[in-house]
Amino acid sequence: MSDLLARHRAVMPDWVALYYERPIEIVSGRGRRVTDADGRTYLDFFGGIVTNMLGYDVAEVREAVERQLATGVVHTSTAYLLRGQVELAEKIVRLSGIENAKVFFTNSGTEANETALLLATYARKSDQVLAMRQSYHGRSFGALGVTGNRSWRNNSYSPLNVHFLHGADRRLPQFAGLSDADYIKVCVEDLRHLLATATGGDVAALIAEPVQGVGGFTMPPDGLLAAYKEVLDEYGALLISDEVQTGWGRTGETFFGIQAHGVTPDIMTFAKGLGNGFAIGGVVARGELMDALHASGLSTFGGNPIAMAAANATLDYVLEHDLQANAAKLGALIIGGLREAAGRLPVVGDVRGKGLMFAVELVDPGTGEPAPALAGRMMEETRERGLLVGKGGLYGNVVRMAPPLTLTEDEAREGLGILIDSLEATNEAAK
Template identity: 80%
Template sequence: MSELLARHRAVMPQWMALYYDRPFEIVGGKGNRVVDEEGNSYLDFFAGILTNMIGYDVAEVREAVERQLATGVVHTSTLYLIRGQVELAEKIARLSGIPDAKVFFTNSGTEANEAALLLATYARASNQVFAMRQSYHGKSFGATAVTSNRAWKNSGLTPFNTTFLHGADRHLPQFAGLSDADYTRVCVEDLRHVIATATGGDVAALIAEPIQGVGGFTMAPDGLFAAYKEVLDEHGILFISDEVQTGWGRTGQSFFGIHNHDVTPDAMTFAKGLGNGFAVGGVVARGDLMDAPHAVGLSTFGGNPLAMAAANATLDYVLSHDLQANAAARGTFIIDGLRAAASRFPFVGDVRGKGLMFALDLVDPGTGAPSPAMAARMLEETKRRGLLVGKGGLYGNVMRMAPPLTLTAEEAAEGLKILVDSLEAITP
């Protein structure tokens, strides 16, 4: 055990997860690679949990932050005008497609989801909320209440009356063999039944991830949320899209994940990649929703000048370099390559993804049951070969990967080879 690991365990809570049998410290980064304390280099396919969205040591972001530091103003709070905040809000409002959109900045995705739920429950005067099975929306009291993953919930205590819907659980036996259209139809009929049987008729909102992050990149078929929204609109129920992981072109198919369903939500939450490592999150919502709460509000750190400098530079970089198109091309190459290889490995239960957001389900080859043990071995084998990946899923058996959107064709090929080589290494 390293000296730093011993110190970590002495002062950090036991529930703070660390990857790998021998956890390590990242001490440097350049492009899409990082270096550990022993000088080992790794191609990064997890990007600080999808946060280092355009890689490491990006000149445009670094220089924007340095210019802000040079002014001597790192913090003012939202009691004062912040030019970078207004400029970023204008860009996000335009990109969102939400009519008359307004933006409120926070420090994280958890805070963003709390703010969006506050807007919805205030507007509807109800604490009834719909969320999706296998979802994850953060670690605060309210965000945990709309999270549907036992591994991430400590208590059933909740500020919301939450009902969890189908839509990303096609692995269940009752949905086996259904086409996208039939699965969507079944889910919509279930939603109607839930509204009729499990609610008081005044549900505030549905909050949903277009692709579930912690859930292992499981996703509803395109169009399901459009079908859901038709039902929600009949009852005045608002729709919040949690874009913390799916935003900024990562899926390749659209700039925000929910647009893959041809849906404009009432509100979207965002965080992670927008700051390329700097803490920033927020909500973009219809202006009438954002303006409605009567109590005074502010954010001490949300939208601070330093984070806004980084976020403006990051978003400008994504747009000027058309990284959505790059995500589509690089992601298609990797996903197609993994699917082609999967037939050789009976313990690969599924390959799924969109753009630079893809995953492998690892299962027991005899029973098909989820295999967290195989996932743990895969995590070590990829590290040994110089690739960092993520792990998750409802049962802890999913390798989830989301490289920086700047991934090159050569790096995509390198990563794919390491993944296939690692699958060969863990073959029973």
């Protein structure tokens, strides 16, 4: 393993970070567990960054891919009719709730968000875009422009004129103690003031994650995005919901995260879990927005037959097995258990989440300040106990988790036990 690590460091960029003091190589997986090159098996609570939505070696997905491979057609491009692409688009249109919707497939969430921003700015003939503080929308030039997290931005340049809104930062002193209703009111008034002072009025869109992924699973209170849209509608501005991490029932309460706000967006982006590990992304939007672009366009690899076979099988599996309900049930079990334990652990600043998308914020027990080193310590503790988790948050002090939606109750309890043991060890080390 040390040889592979040295080879990695010799040829991969320094900014491609690796988890753990002793990085691991995952060589096989089955169900919700993976095995590393040393033969150690782990329960996976991160799923390749919210991507292996069904887990590993799922027969229905594997067989669908094998059937497509057997045809000999791995790729043709969007210059030809693609049956799997049309079938998947029909399902997504139906599930989205967007009226007269159409779908464009890409290779990633970054590309999907770039496409959504193109649609919005073209429709509104404006480069002015609103985004949320603490957000993350991808690593390309435009997507980084609407990312409100300095840790992920290499420069201040952007093709867009961007203003950032409040909405997932309730722990700031000026918002502490506010009820959901009062916080929403304050945020909406701030939006109105921003539109009146910092923009030309012709804003193209607001892009928002219903639950902020890299932001550490922070989220606005339900209803805020609907309240924002009421104001946006007055100006003709569009609402883009970035569902790259929140889609397909992961939050438990709704199939797409935005639906918890009681509003339908104009544009929705998706990626990650839909392919259960195969590269896929896309945009679903009102037909008039999607059709409006005057220049020719295509996606060489977006929506290719292999990815479509995997995605169709994955989405069918989610729906046929009602994995949204499973996420709601087991998410409540784990989040409830973590909150109960947090009461006796000063190192825990917050436990938050929806469904199988939850996080623990680590703080200095003496000052309450963000403690990224303790988050790193907790990750090492969980790894030693056989559980893989992720990290995020504006200050890098949040351990975030998104297990496969196929998680069983026994595995949920096993993972919860490991998390609590790891928090106890981290709390002890912080004394």
